[in-house]
Amino acid sequence: MTSRHEQWTRLRRQLWQPPRAHGEQPRERVVGPLELFYDLVVVVLVAQAAHHLAGDLDWHGLGLFAAVFALVWIAWFNGTLHHELHGHEDARGRSMFLLQILVLVPLGAFIPGAGGARGVAFAVTAGVLFAVLAVLWLLAARGDSPEFRRPSRLFVTGTAACAVVLAASAALPADVRVLTWGLLAVAYLAGFAVMIGTATPVQAVALSVTAALTERFGLFIIIVLGETVTGVVDGLAHEPTNALTLAVGLVAVVIGFGAWWTYFDFAGHRRPRPTRASTVQWMLVHMPLTAAVAAMGAAMVGLVEHAHDSRTPAATAWVLCGGAAVVLCATMVLAASLRVWHLHRGLYRPLSRTCVVVAVMCVGVGAARPAPLVLGLALVLLLGVPWGLAVAYRLAHEEELSHEEESAAEEVSAVAERQDDNRR
Numbered sequence: 001m002t003s004r005h006e007q008w009t010r011l012r013r014q015l016w017q018p019p020r021a022h023g024e025q026p027r028e029r030v031v032g033p034l035e036l037f038y039d040l041v042v043v044v045l046v047a048q049a050a051h052h053l054a055g056d057l058d059w060h061g062l063g064l065f066a067a068v069f070a071l072v073w074i075a076w077f078n079g080t081l082h083h084e085l086h087g088h089e090d091a092r093g094r095s096m097f098l099l100q101i102l103v104l105v106p107l108g109a110f111i112p113g114a115g116g117a118r119g120v121a122f123a124v125t126a127g128v129l130f131a132v133l134a135v136l137w138l139l140a141a142r143g144d145s146p147e148f149r150r151p152s153r154l155f156v157t158g159t160a161a162c163a164v165v166l167a168a169s170a171a172l173p174a175d176v177r178v179l180t181w182g183l184l185a186v187a188y189l190a191g192f193a194v195m196i197g198t199a200t201p202v203q204a205v206a207l208s209v210t211a212a213l214t215e216r217f218g219l220f221i222i223i224v225l226g227e228t229v230t231g232v233v234d235g236l237a238h239e240p241t242n243a244l245t246l247a248v249g250l251v252a253v254v255i256g257f258g259a260w261w262t263y264f265d266f267a268g269h270r271r272p273r274p275t276r277a278s279t280v281q282w283m284l285v286h287m288p289l290t291a292a293v294a295a296m297g298a299a300m301v302g303l304v305e306h307a308h309d310s311r312t313p314a315a316t317a318w319v320l321c322g323g324a325a326v327v328l329c330a331t332m333v334l335a336a337s338l339r340v341w342h343l344h345r346g347l348y349r350p351l352s353r354t355c356v357v358v359a360v361m362c363v364g365v366g367a368a369r370p371a372p373l374v375l376g377l378a379l380v381l382l383l384g385v386p387w388g389l390a391v392a393y394r395l396a397h398e399e400e401l402s403h404e405e406e407s408a409a410e411e412v413s414a415v416a417e418r419q420d421d422n423r424r
Contacts, residue, residue, distance in 0.1 A: 019086035019140035029212045031219065032089055035080075038097050039216070042076040043223045045108040046294050050227060052112045054298040057315030062295075064115040067178050069291050070185035071126055071166075075104075076220070077283070078133045078159065084213055086140040096136060103129045119177055120170040126181075127167030134160040151195055158191050189287070193280045209271050209279055217286050218268045224290055228256035228297035235304030244373065248307040251376035252300040255320070258383030259293055259327045265387060266351065272337040281337040285330055292326035295319050303372045311369045321366030324379055325359035328386070332356070347393045354389055358382050 046069065053065040079100050087093045107129060110122040134156055141152035162184060169180045196207060236249045272282035302316035332352040335341055341348050365378045 018143060020088060028210070031212050031215050034089065034094060034097055035083065035216060036219065038079065038101065039076070039220050039223060041101050041104055042072065043220070043227065045072045045104060045111060046224055046290075047227045047230065048108050048111040050231070050294045050298040052114075053295060053319075054231065054301040057299065057302060057313075057319055060115075062319070063182070064178055065295065065298075066291065067182040067185065068111055068114050068122075069294065070287065071181055072107075073287050073290060074162075074185055074188055075100075075126075075129055075133065077287075078130075079136075080213075080216055082133070082136055082140065084210065084216075085207075099132055100129065103132060115178055116174055119174050123166050123170040123177060123181075127163045127165075127170075130159055130163035130166060134163055147200060151199060154191075154195050158188060158195075162188055189284055193284065196276050196280045199276055207279065208274055209282055211271070214269055214271050217283075218264070221263055221268065221286075221290060221293065222260075224293050224297075225256055225260050227294060228259070228300055229253060231297040231300040232256075232304060235301045239305060239307070245304060245307040248372045248376060249304045251373060251380060252303055254380050255300070255324070255376060255383065256293075256296065258380060259296065259324070261387055262327055262331050262383060263289065265390060266348075267331050267334040267338065270338045270340055273339050273341075278337040282334060285334045285337070288326060289330040289334065292323040292330065296323035296327075299323065303376065307372050310371055312372050312375045314369060316372075317366045317369045317375060321362045321375070321379065324383065325362040328355040328359040328362070328383075346397065347390060350393075351386055351389060355386050358385050 049065050049068045049072065053061050055061075056064070079097075083093065083097070087096070103125065107122065107125045110118040110125060113119065114122040137152065137156045137159060141149070141156060144152050165180065165184050169177045169184075172180060199207060232249045232252045235252075236245065239245050272278040296319070299316050299320035302313055303320060306313055306316065332348075332355045335348055335352070362379060362382055365375060365382070369375070370378070
């Protein structure tokens, strides 16, 4: 008969499992509600940064938004990757996410004043967050096999260094502090790219993009896109209700919808090629893409507020149109890392050229600064051009695409089998 001590020991092992070793994460799994809750908390911080940008639409405000957003996104990416590689759906996994959330909440409260009075508090809290992440990676690294010790040490060291620099930046003047955050984010991402680029074949397989990771990144984009609707609703809520204001608000929603179809029709929920360069490209390009979507949401507030102006305010026009241009170009850079890029060359090559041309035209609309309603309608039409091209191509090559999709499925299956062999 099993003793009570043995029962408690077995229960403790089920609820508090050690971190999963590198290379042992399931290649096919469903993203759980715990991860979605964590993502929602992070998007609250993104929304805070975007809301502050909406009230400070100038180069200084844009620079502050970029620095703060980069740090928040890197922290999200760090925590997401940790759970993907080492996490379990147990009490320990819940506790690790809760610990990060408890730091993220005050960090979000300090974002509106991060460039001024609350900059010191933001810097110290961000340092604490990265210190927590470094400890989580350090605990996971204790079970590493020899081939993973070097990249684990590099990742722990880099994350801990971020924590130290962030905390130390509290002593700097405000403008220098924000510049330090931006440079730190660039250095961290560059270090991550080098680490992946120099990985061995076994390490590269363990760090490859899984189905869950593609779903997670896509869901994060969706939640951020939801904030564009929040921006429109906030703008309408603070303005007198009339036909023109409502029309501008609804057109702004369609612009956000256009960003959605651009990403998901051409790149979203698709896995990159199983190479180190493609993995780095796929992961890191999501950061400027997400930032552009968030910035567009911030600009939509101003678009609605100035619905009756004869010309769109310069800052609103540049941020909204520039954001649309970044979404178009970043989506194509992201698509270039995908397996389908080479399978559907006949679509993606003309599509990429079209997106670049449309992006330039978006910037031209921003420079012209027509009335808000005209600007919004112009962006809707421009975002519809790549989509129309893709639909026309599919209608003209329906049988060919069906054959290519079957070949792609077979190739994906073969790649998965080779990765399983490499792990073994």
